[in-house]
Amino acid sequence: MKVQPLGDRVLVKPLEAKETTKGGIVIPDTAKEKPQEGEIIAVGEGRKTDDGKVIALSVKKGDKVLYGKYSGTEINVEGDEHLIIREEDILAIIK
Amino acid sequence: MKVQPLGDRVLVKPLEAKETTKGGIVIPDTAKEKPQEGEIIAVGEGRKTDDGKVIALSVKKGDKVLYGKYSGTEINVEGDEHLIIREEDILAIIK
Amino acid sequence: MKVQPLGDRVLVKPLEAKETTKGGIVIPDTAKEKPQEGEIIAVGEGRKTDDGKVIALSVKKGDKVLYGKYSGTEINVEGDEHLIIREEDILAIIK
Amino acid sequence: MKVQPLGDRVLVKPLEAKETTKGGIVIPDTAKEKPQEGEIIAVGEGRKTDDGKVIALSVKKGDKVLYGKYSGTEINVEGDEHLIIREEDILAIIK
Amino acid sequence: MKVQPLGDRVLVKPLEAKETTKGGIVIPDTAKEKPQEGEIIAVGEGRKTDDGKVIALSVKKGDKVLYGKYSGTEINVEGDEHLIIREEDILAIIK
Amino acid sequence: MKVQPLGDRVLVKPLEAKETTKGGIVIPDTAKEKPQEGEIIAVGEGRKTDDGKVIALSVKKGDKVLYGKYSGTEINVEGDEHLIIREEDILAIIK
Amino acid sequence: MKVQPLGDRVLVKPLEAKETTKGGIVIPDTAKEKPQEGEIIAVGEGRKTDDGKVIALSVKKGDKVLYGKYSGTEINVEGDEHLIIREEDILAIIK
Numbered sequence: 001m002k003v004q005p006l007g008d009r010v011l012v013k014p015l016e017a018k019e020t021t022k023g024g025i026v027i028p029d030t031a032k033e034k035p036q037e038g039e040i041i042a043v044g045e046g047r048k049t050d051d052g053k054v055i056a057l058s059v060k061k062g063d064k065v066l067y068g069k070y071s072g073t074e075i076n077v078e079g080d081e082h083l084i085i086r087e088e089d090i091l092a093i094i095k
Numbered sequence: 096m097k098v099q100p101l102g103d104r105v106l107v108k109p110l111e112a113k114e115t116t117k118g119g120i121v122i123p124d125t126a127k128e129k130p131q132e133g134e135i136i137a138v139g140e141g142r143k144t145d146d147g148k149v150i151a152l153s154v155k156k157g158d159k160v161l162y163g164k165y166s167g168t169e170i171n172v173e174g175d176e177h178l179i180i181r182e183e184d185i186l187a188i189i190k
Numbered sequence: 191m192k193v194q195p196l197g198d199r200v201l202v203k204p205l206e207a208k209e210t211t212k213g214g215i216v217i218p219d220t221a222k223e224k225p226q227e228g229e230i231i232a233v234g235e236g237r238k239t240d241d242g243k244v245i246a247l248s249v250k251k252g253d254k255v256l257y258g259k260y261s262g263t264e265i266n267v268e269g270d271e272h273l274i275i276r277e278e279d280i281l282a283i284i285k
Numbered sequence: 286m287k288v289q290p291l292g293d294r295v296l297v298k299p300l301e302a303k304e305t306t307k308g309g310i311v312i313p314d315t316a317k318e319k320p321q322e323g324e325i326i327a328v329g330e331g332r333k334t335d336d337g338k339v340i341a342l343s344v345k346k347g348d349k350v351l352y353g354k355y356s357g358t359e360i361n362v363e364g365d366e367h368l369i370i371r372e373e374d375i376l377a378i379i380k
Numbered sequence: 381m382k383v384q385p386l387g388d389r390v391l392v393k394p395l396e397a398k399e400t401t402k403g404g405i406v407i408p409d410t411a412k413e414k415p416q417e418g419e420i421i422a423v424g425e426g427r428k429t430d431d432g433k434v435i436a437l438s439v440k441k442g443d444k445v446l447y448g449k450y451s452g453t454e455i456n457v458e459g460d461e462h463l464i465i466r467e468e469d470i471l472a473i474i475k
Numbered sequence: 476m477k478v479q480p481l482g483d484r485v486l487v488k489p490l491e492a493k494e495t496t497k498g499g500i501v502i503p504d505t506a507k508e509k510p511q512e513g514e515i516i517a518v519g520e521g522r523k524t525d526d527g528k529v530i531a532l533s534v535k536k537g538d539k540v541l542y543g544k545y546s547g548t549e550i551n552v553e554g555d556e557h558l559i560i561r562e563e564d565i566l567a568i569i570k
Numbered sequence: 571m572k573v574q575p576l577g578d579r580v581l582v583k584p585l586e587a588k589e590t591t592k593g594g595i596v597i598p599d600t601a602k603e604k605p606q607e608g609e610i611i612a613v614g615e616g617r618k619t620d621d622g623k624v625i626a627l628s629v630k631k632g633d634k635v636l637y638g639k640y641s642g643t644e645i646n647v648e649g650d651e652h653l654i655i656r657e658e659d660i661l662a663i664i665k
Contacts, residue, residue, distance in 0.1 A: 001189065001190070002189070002190040003161070003187045003188075003189055003190075004187055004188045004189075004190055005186065005187045006153055006154070006160075006182075006185055006186065006187055006188065007153065009186060009187065011187065045153065048150055048153075049620040049621075050144040050145065050146065050148075050150070050620065051144075051146075051148075051620065051621075052148060052150055053620075053621075053622060055618055055620070055622055058576055058577065058615065058618075059576070065576075066573070066645060066654070068643065073163065073186060075161065075186075075187075084161070084186045084187055087576075088577075090576055091575065091576065091579060091643060091645075091654045092573045092574055092575045092576055092579065092581065092645075092654055093573075093574045093576065094571065094572070094573055094574075095571070095572040095573075095574055096284065096285070097284070097285040098256070098282045098283075098284055098285075099282055099283045099284075099285055100281065100282045101248055101249070101255075101277075101280055101281065101282055101283065102248065102278075104281060104282065106282065140248065143245055143248075145239040145240065145241065145243075145245070146239075146241075146243075147243060147245055168258065168281060170256065170281075170282075179256070179281045179282055191379065191380070192379070192380040193351070193377045193378075193379055193380075194377055194378045194379075194380055195376065195377045196343055196344070196350075196372075196375055196376065196377055196378065197343065197373075199376060199377065201377065235343065238340055238343075240334040240335065240336065240338075240340070241334075241336075241338075242338060242340055263353065263376060265351065265376075265377075274351070274376045274377055286474065286475070287474070287475040288446070288472045288473075288474055288475075289472055289473045289474075289475055290471065290472045291438055291439070291445075291467075291470055291471065291472055291473065292438065292468075294471060294472065296472065330438065333435055333438075335429040335430065335431065335433075335435070336429075336431075336433075337433060337435055358448065358471060360446060360471075360472075369446070369471045369472055381569065381570070382569070382570040383541070383567045383568075383569055383570075384567055384568045384569075384570055385566065385567045386533055386534070386540075386562075386565055386566065386567055386568065387533065387563075389566060389567065391567065425533065428530055428533075430524040430525065430526065430528075430530070431524075431526075431528075432528060432530055453543065453566060455541060455566075455567075464541070464566045464567055476664065476665070477664070477665040478636070478662045478663075478664055478665075479662055479663045479664075479665055480661065480662045481628055481629070481635075481657075481660055481661065481662055481663065482628065484661060484662065486662065520628065523625055523628075525619040525620065525621065525623075525625070526619075526621075526623075527623060527625055548638065548661060550636065550661075550662075559636070559661045559662055
């Protein structure tokens with residue numbers, strides 16, 4: 001079974017939110033929107049333009065990404081919690 | 096009798112919402128928007144651009160799709176409940 | 191006397207709303223927006239683009255269509271109730 | 286003295302609102318937006334596009350038109366009440 | 381001293397609002413937005429498009445125009461009250 | 476030290492608001508938005524279009540301009556109060 | 571570890587907010603939105619257009635920039651507070 005996101009959406013498996021991490025990304029506990037870390041499991045084909053072209057996504061399967069905490073739609077795939085997010089809502093790639 | 100959706104709309108027959116499913120998609124019971132599963136029965140011709148071109152849809156008859164629970168307009172075709180949804184509101188294809 | 195809709199508008203004569211219909215379209219009595227059935231009496235020339243082109247409508251005179259219950263503007267033509275609706279608000283053609 | 290509407294605007298002289306009319310347009314007395322009938326007195330040159338072209342209007346002087354009751358801006362020309370309306374707000378031509 | 385409006389703006393000197401006028405424009409005293417009459421003192425160069433072109437204005441210095449009462453920004457030039465208005469907010473030219 | 480505005484923004488040094496001025500601009504004390512006078516200190520490179528072109532600004536260093544009182548963002552450069560404003564919010568050049 | 575912003579976003583390391591500074595930028599303590607100073611650590615590839623082109627950013631790694639106080643999303647990279655901001659929200663470069 002496979003979930004194939006449509007258009008400019010990606011399927012993301014969230015990583016465990018760590019409060020602090022050595023040499024890594026710390027999600028501060030403030031009133032601001034907190035980004036979360038996840039791994040991209042599948043990407044859509046891209047956004048279709050009015051010229052009939054498809055603008056491919058800038059992220060690919062396996063990328064670790066930061067995204068806004070309240071972005072996307074939660075789904076469970078084979079028991080694990082996943083998110084379907086638009087590429088627009090992905091903030092950065094973590095390398 | 097046949098319902099032919101217009102433009103970038105599709106006709107979807109919702110699947111029974113299963114609370115849990117082995118090796119499948121589980122719709123969590125949270126406060127977030129819950130996607131639903133359905134099968135595409137008919138698709139529109141596509142979105143017309145200002146150049147007079149028609150951008151065909153990315154989904155086709157028979158595709159199983161995930162869509163937002165509150166998307167689309169309910170209609171009944173020959174006694175069965177269906178939905179007319181814009182392609183924009185379809186999250187992913189399930190394979 | 192004739193009413194010629196402008197641009198991407200169509201003139202629709204609503205069909206009687208049937209609560210149930212055998213082998214037909216049943217409009218469910220729910221809290222969701224209920225589509226209604228009607229027949230297209232006249233169509234506009236189409237939407238003008240910035241290139242000066244006219245994108246013709248996808249529906250034509252005689253088509254039976256589904257549209258949202260609260261779409262369009264009511265007018266009476268020679269004693270019969272009609273609607274002027276934008277093509278955008280037509281959900282599907284019934285064949 | 287002459288009022289020349291600008292761009293995609295037209296100058297309309299409203300007809301007397303008749304409650305019923307034989308073989309004509311009847312404006313129903315419902316809660317929905319009620320269209321009104323008028324005659325076009327003058328039209329603007331058209332809408333300018335980013336290419337510097339001018340898209341001429343689809344209506345011309347002398348056309349009888351239906352428009353939304355609350356559309357446009359009221360002005361009086363030589364003692365008679367007129368309206369300046371955008372072409373966008375004209376629903377249909379009556380022939 | 382000279383005020384040169386920018387882009388698609390014009391500098392307008394309002395005429396005295398006359399309640400009634402013989403053979404002229406009468407501003408009705410209703411709840412609707414009331415247009416006002418003024419004379420154009422200076423016009424901007426025009427609107428710049430994404431192609432780097434400039435779409436010149438349809439009005440010129442000396443034109444008498446109608447505009448919405450609450451349009452634009454009031455400034456005083458050498459003691460006289462003026463308005464800076466976008467061309468978009470000018471309804472018609474009075475000839 | 477130099478502040479270089481980005482894109483279609485300009486750096487403006489506000490002039491002292493004079494209540495009345497002989498042969499100049501008088502800012503009226505009304506409920507309407509009051510424009511203010513300032514001198515342009517630096518301009519951005521211009522607005523980038525989708526074609527990769529840059530549309531240069533219509534104002535240049537040294538221009539005296541009118542702008543809305545509540546436009547822009549206040550910053551202090553070397554002790555003096557300045558504003559960073561989008562070109563869009565500049566009403567006119569004073570010559 | 572590296573955070574690579576996506577699209578038209580940049581990663582900014584905020585400078586200490588100094589209340590006053592000799593020969594520098596003073597952030598006034600008013601009710602207006604206060605800009606803040608920071609250094610750009612990494613920039614996205616740029617904004618993708620419908621033509622498939624990428625419009626590179628106007629700022630680069632090492633630039634000192636002013637941005638609105640409430641812009642962007644806070645993240646911590648290796649213990650230091652950073653911001654991911656859209657280029658659109660950067661007001662000026664400080665040289």
